[in-house]
Amino acid sequence: FTQDISLIFMKIADTQQEALFSMMDLVNLVHSEEDLTKILDFLVQKIAKLMPSDACSLYLYDQVTDEITLRATHGLNHDLVNNISVKKGQGLAGKTIETLKPLNISNSHKNPDFKEIDGLNEDAYNNYLSVPLIYNNIPIGLIAVQNKEKVKFKKKDIEFLTSLTGTAVALVEKAKFKGTVETISIPSNQINDLDHNENDTTIEYLKDHLIKGIPAVPGIAMGRLKIVHHAFARRHEIDAENSQQKEIELLKEAFEVVSKEIKNTKTKAEKQFGPDEASIFEAYLMFLESESFKKQIIHEINGGLSAVKALDKIVSKYMDRMAEAHDEYIKERAYDIQDVARKITNHLLYGKSSDTSNYQCDEDTIFCNDFWSISDFVNIDLNKTKGIISANGGASSHIAILADSLNLPAVLGLESAVSQFRDGDFILIDGYAGHVLVNPSDKIIEIYKKEIIELEKQTKLFQQKKDQKVRIGTTNKHQISIGANLSMIVHTNAALDSGADMIGLYRTEFPFLVRKQMPTEEEQYLIYKRAIDMVDGKEITFRTLDIGGDKHVTYLNMPAESNPALGWRAIRFFLERKDLFRIQLRALLRASVHGKIRILFPMISSVEEIIEAKKVLDLVKKELQDENQIYARKIPIGAMIEVPSAVEMAGALAELVDFFSIGTNDLTQYCLAVDRTNPLVAKYYDPFHPAVLRMVNRTIQAAHKAEIKVTVCGDIASQPFLAALLIGMGADQLSMIPRAIPKIKYLARHIDENTVIKLAKKCLKFDQSHLIRNELKIYFKEYRLDEMIPQERVHVMDHLLDEE
Template sequence: MKGEPGHQEKRYHGVPAAPGIARGPIHVFSIETDDVVRYHVDPASVPDEIARFENALIQTRAQILEMQQQIAEAIGAKDAGIFDAHLLVVEDQTLIDEVLRKLEADHCNVEFTFQEVANRYVDSLSKIDDPYLRERAIDIQDVTRRVIRNLQGRSPRPFLSIDQPHILVAHNLTPSDTATMNREQVRGLVLDLGSRTSHTAIMAQSLGIPSVVGLHDATETLETGAPALIDGYHGLLIINPSEETLRKYEEIERQKGAIAESLTQLRETKSTTRDGRHIVLSANIELPDEVDAVLRHGAEGVGLYRTEFLYLNETTLPTEEEQFEVYLTVAERLAPDPLIIRTLDLGGDKVSDGIERGDELNPFLGWRAIRFCLENIDIFKAQLRAILRASVSPNVKMMFPMISGLEEVRRALEIVDECKNELRKEGQPFNDELDIGVMIEVPTAAIMADRLAREVDFFSIGTNDLIQYAVAIDRTNERVAHLYEPSHPSVVRLLKMVADAAHANGIWVGICGEMAGDVLFTPLLLGLGMDELSAGPTLVPQVKSAVQRLTITECERLVVEVLQLDTSAAILARCAEMAEKNYPELLG
């Protein structure tokens, strides 16, 4: 595909949201609004309107759950969790009560009343200069359209269905749009709005669709049919690409293809440095089906098995037996490589329908993970018993999330001992020497690492939360997202403190956050003394390649230098310099 004769190449710069290169004709998409007619309702008919409204909410909720399940099966529960925000809208009692009050007061049809109330919420949130709240406005718009179509007795509007490859250009897309679009034909995605942390951007990354967002007025200036090229690495949209531009990007694609091919050859090799230090390279998973990807990409087992998928979007809690069967199946498929099962981390952005919980102003700092488990002993015990029983496969290990101090660890270990005693009395086999570790995600745990290390068998550092809590920022909020800095001098010192404490007490330490999969930081992590790195399965080959090109000696020298630096930028630049020297082709 090349530019049309007589048409000059034009370049539009936006925000890179999902990496990759895509070519094709553009299709400019505009949302067709549903007309909602206002009409008077007799006061005696208001109960009927309320019943229609309640039925529409139930129907909408079922549709969202179905869509969420489809996304979970396609790309994982983490991305499907985006629709939890939609479920909260249909369950928002404040919004529902306001609709009911207006029905009683105005005697208008419920379609019009609901749209009026919802639009007022959307307008208010859209005017707030906060990306997180603007994202909530999009959620409400998405759900509003769905509820109204259900009230009107119409099926959900099918998203744009084009049976030819194209680059989709839109003002904005809701998560529902992204979930239901024809992903086989959408080569790339261009949006007027959005940020790299928006729901649509996150889903595009998981779906592998090159995307550029934040172009402001692309839908107004571009025309359907124009040939285009997307550079999702650098946030660039090129209309009518020239022959020279096409040749340049063909060479870039060829180089990246060659790199990808070379990385596949590493599957059977070990992640050992040039001076002989073996680094365990594991994978993070959340669904049993992801074991295929773990094996395919050459990881040495699973360093983080998220178990929340068993609880999310279920009206009843999973039984001990159901959990046991899932854990044992995964363990046997991975054997002899390890399977590290993280105990339940519900809360924050993960909520189960089977658990009663009140509203929290800041759920990420609230009743979640180990705090939840220690107050719900029956739920916790069911999972602990299932993990212990699955430990008849000797590669099973277990770790507790969100530990903040010794009291939580000791209480959790006491409950494990109670479960062991119960299983002994029942004659159930289990591994009495099961390794138990803790996740270091809270700064207090990092500071107390020397004491915590005496209680457990290993540490796994969850850098995503540790950085957020240490620097006090919400990385999904673009106003402060730039402050989310893995290279922050304080973060580097915390990581060193944890690694030193682990080794001083004879236990191993790993990283299971996003830092583990970023080859820019591989020299730093090795120099800090990390024994294990656990990343997304698809990132394992490039991390392995990076490890194989480094020496521990040079990585330790890097850490000595870095600890003398005062700024995140200086540390990042030094890490980039070493990465560029050893494996330039692995860098974006």
């Protein structure tokens, strides 16, 4: 018995070891191989051997066409790869995507869901086992194995095949990131025409043509699609007779020309966006001016490659490394490299770095791009552009920030869906819900046009008295200030136009993120002075540098961390790098003579941190005095309350600072142990959670007991239901995205102070978030506020689907 057990474990160990080496082979292959077909062929061969099984096939799913296409097979008819597709729900493959569960069937060809496909030869196999491939909660395909034996696949087979799906998903997604996934064009007679059928009901049409992305910039836009065709691609070789020296000369010439073009584009961007935003081009120039980067390419040329192939090889290495990163910033820097490399390649091949025809458009155009660089935004005609969509990017990405600054509705993160779009398609963008409709029906267009008219009416309503201070209640004693959160100077005008009473939070990270080296004291001083000058005498709260976590600054050589959100960031970083902390504080103090400023320290978790930060500030003040530098003597100092320990210590912290700023986005995340950017747990991120609201209330009460004021920042300040609660709790200031200011000011003028205080007290007693929401809905209906607030109205698409 013991010997039998040992043999079994040895067999298991052998299988696992073979699986490990096979997966290592796959990883090595995806690094060296550019052809996805070869990668997938290798994958199905390995899985068939490891199971073992007589056949293994891989299908990829396209959510635009709702088609599941055979992309690789070992055991079935290979001639049908890329040539057969089924709809979701059709056949066993379609059933797997529909249910998103493993499917284990014996005598599969007799199963009612079995769909026979001519020439595929599936009827030769008795048993069928499939598992879905899922990425970010979205199905991207499936793996199916089949056997001729009449014995059903066992539980351990299901578990083993499921364990391999992670590797399969990673390979497919990495290939997409590197641009090696080719779009398969199914013949038009095999897919539904995207143009709508007038006989379709609205609901049926929505289900087939509604594409969900990430809502990045709110707004509704519609128009004809213009695709920017400049994805980095392998092209034909230049003159094969060129000598190595000639190739090196061509490369150096391309570097020089592209560098000049980027500097010219940077000048245009400075006029359009401002110097801080245009400084993103410093990253481009950093690659072009990097001797190491250039030497690596020349080394490959000396090894026998052409300039184009050598550039391609080195850039692929960089992309491979950066593809391992999961955060948005690193990925965006990867696209910077890709954008520069594309420009160099185009110059080598065609004598020009970009095609201006990419941006020529008619009136009412929706632009689609795999990834938007700032040079793209500089080149598009803003008078004709109504909105943008993109395969990549998130709500907090640089693309979103730039689109927002231009007031362009944007839906991002559409991934492979954009591969099925065609130039000239009529596109409708719902930037509120993150929806994109391709060639929508007349009925849907009409619904949205009515929605646009309704939103315009409400915008005009909210704009009334937006520039006036808000006093709440019949006594008019409680004055609340409504301010703006800013990340870039370019947003200052939008904040003032929206009626901001102050800049409640100015994030100082952007100039650090886009430069190739630390901004000097003088550079920082000029940035802060410019921001102060632009706010026209209003108070501005500067938050000291909050890097680390999801904000990477490469030139500071910060160590990699397994959990950066809980790592070396914000005030923790600055207290250990006081040399850098002093530089920013000196710049802020020098700028303070130009207007009213407050200084805010982020991510405070203990009394010791505030004491230490204030010591550094006092030291800087003494330095400036010794140098006869002038600065404002009375600058309010604040602590950002965004971790539970700071809430617990709020009473003690309040004795040490002049104000609190509650960072509700991070506080909610840390309180609930939820990363809201992780789609697997994002549903648990709930600002209505009783624990979150009680923490906010405790902080406000502790501040008022110490007679200091409280600003509440983050998403909850811009949500009408929660804004009403915050006012009831006694918040002194709310700070939010500029576009939300008129709406929240309108809300504040139309609520009664006494009733909203009672409402807050009642809601804070509830132990479940849905009870809080229900109570708020009752209040809003009673005071006729629900129809006045667009954000609380159901999105058009959701409403139609709910009706169904």
